[in-house]
Amino acid sequence: MIARVGIPSSLFYYVHFPMWQTFFSELGIEVVTSGQTTKGLLDEGVKEALADACVPIKLFFGHVIALKDKVDYLFIPRVVCLNRKTIYCPKFLGLPDMIRHGLSGIPPIIDVQMDNREGWASLWRSYLKIGRIFGKGKMKILMAYLKAWAVAKRFQSLLLAGMHPPEAMAVLKEGGRVQPRHDHKGGLVFAVLGYPYEVHDQFISVGLVKKLKKMGVSVITMENLSPKKIARANILEKKMFWTFSDLALNAAYYLFREGKVDGIIHLTAFGCGPDSMVDKLMELASKEYPEIPYMSVTIDEHTGDAGVSTRLEAFLDMVKRKKEAQQGTCPR
Numbered sequence: 487m488i489a490r491v492g493i494p495s496s497l498f499y500y501v502h503f504p505m506w507q508t509f510f511s512e513l514g515i516e517v518v519t520s521g522q523t524t525k526g527l528l529d530e531g532v533k534e535a536l537a538d539a540c541v542p543i544k545l546f547f548g549h550v551i552a553l554k555d556k557v558d559y560l561f562i563p564r565v566v567c568l569n570r571k572t573i574y575c576p577k578f579l580g581l582p583d584m585i586r587h588g589l590s591g592i593p594p595i596i597d598v599q600m601d602n603r604e605g606w607a608s609l610w611r612s613y614l615k616i617g618r619i620f621g622k623g624k625m626k627i628l629m630a631y632l633k634a635w636a637v638a639k640r641f642q643s644l645l646l647a648g649m650h651p652p653e654a655m656a657v658l659k660e661g662g663r664v665q666p667r668h669d670h671k672g673g674l675v676f677a678v679l680g681y682p683y684e685v686h687d688q689f690i691s692v693g694l695v696k697k698l699k700k701m702g703v704s705v706i707t708m709e710n711l712s713p714k715k716i717a718r719a720n721i722l723e724k725k726m727f728w729t730f731s732d733l734a735l736n737a738a739y740y741l742f743r744e745g746k747v748d749g750i751i752h753l754t755a756f757g758c759g760p761d762s763m764v765d766k767l768m769e770l771a772s773k774e775y776p777e778i779p780y781m782s783v784t785i786d787e788h789t790g791d792a793g794v795s796t797r798l799e800a801f802l803d804m805v806k807r808k809k810e811a812q813q814g815t816c817p818r
């Protein structure tokens with residue numbers, strides 16, 4: 487019988503799913519996901535997770551609950567570091583333990599550690615361990631690993647061509663050639679910065695990116711920016727410790743400095759420890775660049791659609807007026 491592995495459609499899903507899915511599929515293992523976030527799924531997570539956890543972690547619980555009776559294993563690796571410089575937020579490091587001790591009736595968790603500070607071959611050893619769980623041979627695992635890396639590279643190139651992760655995943659699934667998407671047709675361009683599992687989750691972000699697009703605004707996110715370029719934009723003496731926080735903050739520094747966007751929105755999660763610093767640092771940076779309007783939007787499990795829409799409309803209106811005033815077409 488083919489083994490089924492569950493990958494929750496949350497947290498790392500927006501970054502590593504194409505690679506992970508390819509790896510398992512190449513080993514002949516069926517991958518099952520929990521699908522899009524719904525209110526019911528979030529409510530389930532809120533009931534089971536610690537009350538003071540951030541909303542993405544509560545949501546992750548909901549995604550695991552949606553999967554647990556459909557699969558033979560849950561894939562929740564302990565991802566510590568993948569760039570040899572920064573580590574993931576402590577909640578990521580404790581994720582397999584939180585799920586194991588917080589939920590009952592769950593299938594075995596594949597919680598292999600991934601930490602490439604342990605040497606160049608450490609990541610390969612992690613994937614080798616995963617393949618061994620299913621009794622696969624070393625050569626088969628190696629081929630699956632290499633194929634998975636090739637897909638990860640293609641995914642990255644689609645993001646750098648201007649796509650958002652859900653669009654890039656759809657392209658990978660459907661195949662075919664893709665046109666780069668850097669054409670903003672002279673309209674307004676906003677950057678929406680924040681963790682991928684907030685920005686690209688339609689439900690938890692209250693469809694913020696979609697709303698902006700409907701208003702005629704082109705949206706770029708931190709995945710569309712070259713990691714090397716944004717790393718060089720860091721102005722802090724010490725880097726942020728946490729990978730996603732470091733990326734989001736440096737993306738803001740880069741965009742403020744380059745001035746290539748008409749507005750920057752920081753999407754932040756209520757209850758997020760790292761964001762209490764990231765949000766403040768972004769706000770301070772925004773004061774250095776008053777020509778680029780900046781707004782912070784905090785989301786939690788109670789965030790309402792109407793409230794976010796109103797704030798976006800007001801922000802857009804303000805950006806348009808500011809631009810008109812700069813061009814001398816509107817009295818201040």
Ligand code: SF4
Pocket residue numbers: 540541542543575576577578681730755757758759760761
């Ligand atoms: S970075 Fe913040 S939002 Fe993300 S898991 Fe950690 S505490 Fe939660």
